[in-house]
Amino acid sequence: MTIEELEQSAQNDDTPPRDLTDEMRSLWFARAGRWDEAHDLCTRIPDPDGAWIHAHLHREEGDLSNARYWYNRARRTEPGGSVSLEAEWRILVTHFLSRA
Numbered sequence: 001m002t003i004e005e006l007e008q009s010a011q012n013d014d015t016p017p018r019d020l021t022d023e024m025r026s027l028w029f030a031r032a033g034r035w036d037e038a039h040d041l042c043t044r045i046p047d048p049d050g051a052w053i054h055a056h057l058h059r060e061e062g063d064l065s066n067a068r069y070w071y072n073r074a075r076r077t078e079p080g081g082s083v084s085l086e087a088e089w090r091i092l093v094t095h096f097l098s099r100a
Contacts, residue, residue, distance in 0.1 A: 001017070001019075001020075001024075003090055003093050003097070006024065006031070006093060010028050010029075010031035011031070022041055022042075022045050023050075024093070025041055026038045026041040026053050027053065030056070030057060030089065031089065035060070035061065038053070038057055042054045042057065047074065048076070049074075049096075051070045051071075052071075052074035054073075054074075055068075055069075055071040055073075055076065055078075056085075056089065059085065060085050
C-alpha cells in the first residue's frame, strides 16, 4: 500500500483495509477524521511507536503540552512549526510502511 492509497481509502471508505497493522490503522483513522478511534487504537500500541502516533494526535488536537509528553516517550524530537500536521502524518506513514 502507498501513502496515496491509504489516504484515498481513508477519504472514501467506511472501514480501514483489513491487512493494515495497528499503527497504519490508527493513521488511517486519523486521516479519516476519526480522531477518537485513532487515539483509542494508538494507546494499545507499545511505545515508542504508539507514543509517536499519540504525540501526533495530540499535536493535531492542539494540546501541545500533552503532545510534548508523548514525543518524549517516543524518544522523538517535537517537530518545529515549519513541519505541518500533513507533513508529519506523511512522515509517520512512510516510517511504518517501510517496516511492513
